[in-house]
Amino acid sequence: MKHRTSLIIIYLCLLSLFTLGMAELLLTDKEERASTTENRMLQGFPQLSAQSVLSGSFMEDFEAFLSDGFFARDKIADVTDGIMGLFHLEDEDAMPQTIKEESLFQLSEEDTEYPLPEATPSLVPSDSPENQEAGPAAIWLVNAAGERVDYQNYSADSIAHLADVLDEYRACLPEDGTVNFVCAPTSELAYSIVYGNYTDWGSDVEDVLQPLVADGVLIYDASDILRPHLKEETLYPITDHHWHPVGANYVLSAMLERQGVVTADYYEYDYYLASRPTGEAYDRRALENMAVDVNDVPVMKPIAPVESYVLTNLTEQQDCVFIDRSDVGYRQYLGGTYTPWRLFITGYHTGRNALVIGDSFSNAFIPYLTPYYDQIISTDFRRGKYVSSLAGASASDYIAEYGVDDIYMIYCTYTPIDSSTMQQYMESYLHMEY
Amino acid sequence: MVFSSLTFLLLFLPLLYLALFLFKDKHWRNGVLIVFSLFFYGWGEPVWISAMLFSTAVNYICARLLCSAKSSFLKKLCLTLGVIASICFLFYFKYSAFLFNSLAGLLHLSLRLQAPKLPIGISFYTFQILTYTVDVYRGKAPMLKNPMKLLLYISCFPQLIAGPVVQYGDIADQLDSRRILPDDFVAGMRRFVLGLSKKVLLANICGAALEELTLAGSGASMSLAGGWMGAFLYTLQLYFDFSAYSDMAIGLGKTLGFTYKENFNYPYISRSITEFWRRWHISLGSFFRDYVYIPLGGNRKGAARTVLNMLIVWSLTGLWHGASWNFVAWGAYYGLLLILERFVLKNLLDKLPGLLRWALTFVIVMVGWVLFYYTDFANVAQHVLALIGLEYSGGAFHAVALSDAAAAAVLRKYTVYPLLAFVLSLPLLSWLKDRMSAHEKLSTALQNLGTVSLLAVSLLFLVGQSYNPFIYFRF
Numbered sequence: 003m004k005h006r007t008s009l010i011i012i013y014l015c016l017l018s019l020f021t022l023g024m025a026e027l028l029l030t031d032k033e034e035r036a037s038t039t040e041n042r043m044l045q046g047f048p049q050l051s052a053q054s055v056l057s058g059s060f061m062e063d064f065e066a067f068l069s070d071g072f073f074a075r076d077k078i079a080d081v082t083d084g085i086m087g088l089f090h091l092e093d094e095d096a097m098p099q100t101i102k103e104e105s106l107f108q109l110s111e112e113d114t115e116y117p118l119p120e121a122t123p124s125l126v127p128s129d130s131p132e133n134q135e136a137g138p139a140a141i142w143l144v145n146a147a148g149e150r151v152d153y154q155n156y157s158a159d160s161i162a163h164l165a166d167v168l169d170e171y172r173a174c175l176p177e178d179g180t181v182n183f184v185c186a187p188t189s190e191l192a193y194s195i196v197y198g199n200y201t202d203w204g205s206d207v208e209d210v211l212q213p214l215v216a217d218g219v220l221i222y223d224a225s226d227i228l229r230p231h232l233k234e235e236t237l238y239p240i241t242d243h244h245w246h247p248v249g250a251n252y253v254l255s256a257m258l259e260r261q262g263v264v265t266a267d268y269y270e271y272d273y274y275l276a277s278r279p280t281g282e283a284y285d286r287r288a289l290e291n292m293a294v295d296v297n298d299v300p301v302m303k304p305i306a307p308v309e310s311y312v313l314t315n316l317t318e319q320q321d322c323v324f325i326d327r328s329d330v331g332y333r334q335y336l337g338g339t340y341t342p343w344r345l346f347i348t349g350y351h352t353g354r355n356a357l358v359i360g361d362s363f364s365n366a367f368i369p370y371l372t373p374y375y376d377q378i379i380s381t382d383f384r385r386g387k388y389v390s391s392l393a394g395a396s397a398s399d400y401i402a403e404y405g406v407d408d409i410y411m412i413y414c415t416y417t418p419i420d421s422s423t424m425q426q427y428m429e430s431y432l433h434m435e436y
Numbered sequence: 437m438v439f440s441s442l443t444f445l446l447l448f449l450p451l452l453y454l455a456l457f458l459f460k461d462k463h464w465r466n467g468v469l470i471v472f473s474l475f476f477y478g479w480g481e482p483v484w485i486s487a488m489l490f491s492t493a494v495n496y497i498c499a500r501l502l503c504s505a506k507s508s509f510l511k512k513l514c515l516t517l518g519v520i521a522s523i524c525f526l527f528y529f530k531y532s533a534f535l536f537n538s539l540a541g542l543l544h545l546s547l548r549l550q551a552p553k554l555p556i557g558i559s560f561y562t563f564q565i566l567t568y569t570v571d572v573y574r575g576k577a578p579m580l581k582n583p584m585k586l587l588l589y590i591s592c593f594p595q596l597i598a599g600p601v602v603q604y605g606d607i608a609d610q611l612d613s614r615r616i617l618p619d620d621f622v623a624g625m626r627r628f629v630l631g632l633s634k635k636v637l638l639a640n641i642c643g644a645a646l647e648e649l650t651l652a653g654s655g656a657s658m659s660l661a662g663g664w665m666g667a668f669l670y671t672l673q674l675y676f677d678f679s680a681y682s683d684m685a686i687g688l689g690k691t692l693g694f695t696y697k698e699n700f701n702y703p704y705i706s707r708s709i710t711e712f713w714r715r716w717h718i719s720l721g722s723f724f725r726d727y728v729y730i731p732l733g734g735n736r737k738g739a740a741r742t743v744l745n746m747l748i749v750w751s752l753t754g755l756w757h758g759a760s761w762n763f764v765a766w767g768a769y770y771g772l773l774l775i776l777e778r779f780v781l782k783n784l785l786d787k788l789p790g791l792l793r794w795a796l797t798f799v800i801v802m803v804g805w806v807l808f809y810y811t812d813f814a815n816v817a818q819h820v821l822a823l824i825g826l827e828y829s830g831g832a833f834h835a836v837a838l839s840d841a842a843a844a845a846v847l848r849k850y851t852v853y854p855l856l857a858f859v860l861s862l863p864l865l866s867w868l869k870d871r872m873s874a875h876e877k878l879s880t881a882l883q884n885l886g887t888v889s890l891l892a893v894s895l896l897f898l899v900g901q902s903y904n905p906f907i908y909f910r911f
Contacts, residue, residue: 006618007880007884008622008626008880008883008884009618009621009622011884011887011888012621012622012625012887015625015887015888015891016449016450016453017450019445019446019449019450020446020447020450020451020454022446023442023445023446023447023450024447026446027447055482056482056483058480058481058482061437061443061479061480062480064443065441065442065443068442068443068446069442069898069899072442072899075899075900078896078899078900079899079900080900081896081900082896082897082899082900083900085893085896085897086641385840385842389647389648390647391644391647391648
């Protein structure tokens, strides 16, 4: 025989594997137990029964038991992460299991499904030839001549499809649950009025959408809600395309009041000012002539301590900052966007739980929602922000697991109604099979 | 059960070898192997053992009747019954809902048939059962009087779930007499560990990168770089995933005394599509050649008939991969390319420089995998358009962005992996092995070290990383 040494080595390897397997079976704790490092329950030895074997659940749980109970599993995960780290450019903190939004002040392609304007938003007069085949709903501005000019125009199909998607989410909720949808204007529309030549804004998307949806789906017109305050208050920090938290609070108050809930005023919360960043909005030519300085972003201090986690695989929790004081400006809210899901345990006891789906506009919205719910889960389905493999379960599974009563969908006009996020991802992630 | 699971590595495999070590008699060893194979198959879906047993029993009876039949008509009748029974069995589970729903769609009916749950590995073991009945009919291999031997051939766990498709004629002798030689055992285990590491360290990581890039298969708003990166990652993932399983199957077979034919031979170095299909999933190609193409007349009945035969074979090849029109289109894509290569472009392609032919073939294969990946033709079109820098929206074509955040994030996170995986898809190890053959002791030491290291690292990754599905199981 040529390979005596090799054979001995292979026998030794097999023996080691078997010893490891038997030792795990015999020595590992058979009870389900909590992992403090992974923030989840580890699989105990599964119950053996004819039913569990025939259904395959015994085998599935047994695999999990072997994996969860493996000796020094945490250290092994560190080692494999370290090995992975040898081959990529990103450092461990910048791209761990969760993806932090790179820069809220430099929009990625996916954020900007409509082109950013040069000097003013790219608007088309409603009666212009380009707009002859326009859809039945639009978000618009009113120019100095009193003409309505469309900023975004949606087809009947995209509105109808969104209505179906909203209804699908509504169907996942209990009878008294609500789905609350808003698509808020970004700062560029506000600047066009506050600093530019436009006099008003508006939207008829809500009027077209509301009759198409089921009971319990409530559509809000953010332009109506914000209009009375637009010129009187700073609804948008000029450093950024996001809304100022005061704007988020106005929309939240409108939503809750429509549900019959009395809300707290913006000024009832305490704030501190986040350092002033210069963002993409400040750099635009639209702002060159503005005789104003960049302003800081007020960040609210939650009244009750909020526990904040990143959620993966439906139940696996990982600590994550709620308000990140080390970051800049708007990004302090929730510490930016994380994938795939977040969980906030609010410290309140209202008996209701909420789900917030949205883009980065939801980050300043969620803190104001905390006093009204026991738990809030949130997610951002935009392309490049959501890693479904980490989610490990469909949105409907998350809704069921966390007993969601109400859903808030908070988007801005950079994630328009005919975007892939609203037309495709929101629907596909709802019942995606894993 | 999957090869790359802790249950298999820590318990099943050592216990199997222990049992084989204890039972020296070949009949007992066959019995042990059957028991372990059924346990392997039943782990996860025990109910489907009965489906496999049923299919095996039907063909066993047909083959027995076939051999005892006096007239050629009766022999043909038995063969036809066996083949039809196997095909109907496969058709019911895999294609009935697809066909019904496609017809209902064509007729604008709102009726929909819920597809039955697919028994794991059904496409592979049905084809193997077919080869048994046909090979017995052709006299290529003997009929098995002992049904347990047929069950061993069908259920033998290394090739049961995801191939290679082992033809009965190639393995009939080994069911009766085979020896487990120490040198073969060593070579088999090395091959198994190599396959395991390909699966765990390359295929899974390419798959994770692809998942992050494409976000569950949507091709919407894809950039040029994202499109190419996605196609490239899937090209690598598919190769390493499937060839890894074949490596493990062939290696395990060797440790049990079986010699399975090679299923892959560095397909990504091919310089033509014809060559690619001689190197990719060889056992499936051989099956369709021996059991469909040649019986249809092959290339002996004129050019027109050859073209028709090729189209039939390649549409069936596509359909075998899944009950979906994209697989049929994928098969037809290759059928047309092979016809073009054979009848139209051969002289032209021969004149091109080798590197250009390779690059052309690689791109064509990547585009083919895009077709294979998406079940929705709109996504296919969107991804293929992104590959040429275009997207179609609002009734017009527009240029897509050169790159996007998801592509950049994946590149930052996985940076070297795709390139490393690509280099390893070339015959580098085989070249190294040839170079080292003159230094036997050094070569053996390095192989031992490599095997132990790869096994250890793969085990660490199996424990530390959770992403672990086998793509070819769904076929």
